Amino acid sequence: MEKGATVFPFPVAVSCLFIIFILATSVSGSLFFNFYAASCPTAELIVRNSVSSSSSSDPSIPGKLLRLVFHDCFVEGCDASLMLLGNNTEQSDPANRSIGGFSVIESAKRVLEFLCPGTVSCADIIALAARDAVALTGGPMIQIPTGRRDGMVSVASNVRPNILDTSFTMDQMINRFSNKGLSLFDLVILSGAHTIGTAHCSSFRDRFQQDSKGKLTLIDKSLDSRYANELMKECPLSASPSVLVNNDPETSMVFDNQYYRNLVTNKGLFQSDSALLSDNRTRRLVEDLAKDQQFFFQSWGQSFLKLTTIGVKTGDEGEIRSFCASTNA
Missing domain, CATH: 1.10.420.10 (Peroxidase, domain 2)
Known part of the structure; x- marks a missing residue:
């Protein structure tokens, strides 16, 4: 993402706030709306700009971001475990080798680390980017709670027992x-x-x-x-x-x-x-x-909303990675 990229216009929000509130507050450790309001007030705007800028040069980005959030959340929960590089990580499984959109997440992360170091998780960026991808392509703009933390485990053998296959009954x-x-x-x-x-x-x-x-x-x-x-x-x-x-x-x-x-x-x-x-x-x-x-x-x-709150890590769980592709350790 280029710094200062233009924010894309979103359609009118379609939300069921009462249902969203109940679901959000039922998450273990709890996620919150406007979680970064004090610690990094422009966090969601920066993610939105990254999605917009990347999509303007590559129209396939919105679809890739939606697939990315599914494959991340279904394995280890929504904790950006799919972003981790290394031998035998989730990315190494053949089912994930065609996953794209990583560059969008990393672009947003670089800006956020410059403005609000150690504050915004890669897991939140993935969820927000997928949300924005839907809105960018004409779908509803919805509110989602944030406060996810990044996981520290990513194992290829966990992929197939959890994700769906297109041939499934x-x-x-x-x-x-x-x-x-x-x-x-x-x-x-x-x-x-x-x-x-x-x-x-x-x-x-x-x-x-x-x-x-x-x-x-x-x-x-x-x-x-x-x-x-x-x-x-x-x-x-x-x-x-x-x-x-x-x-x-x-x-x-x-x-x-x-x-x-x-x-x-x-x-x-x-x-x-x-x-x-x-x-x-x-x-x-x-x-x-x-x-x-x-x-x-x-x-x-x-x-x-239910998808993006699967198995989230909050509070003292996990970490806030400095780089999405590697843990801080």
């Missing part, structure tokens, strides 16, 4: 979310993060198979055939591993409820997306969200 997803204190409702709402961002061809290649002539054919009949043909053109067998496809084929740069409209027309990119429509436990909610963007935005605020 509904029961597998429910189990992973339940283990993190998230409900079936949260699962459907937070899956809406796929309304922005991109994916590698390998993440949905299991929906196709190679025929006797060496061509890809559709084997997952829950996928719209025309959409499937478009995917096969974008991701032929000869495609480079670096080829990316938009999660949302309609409004890939906008945080909206198009993701759910895609689902009801059988255009969910991942098998785990399509499962939300095919399962009777979630189909009605998907249909409701496809019809009502305001409902999605209000629900997003509640579920995103």
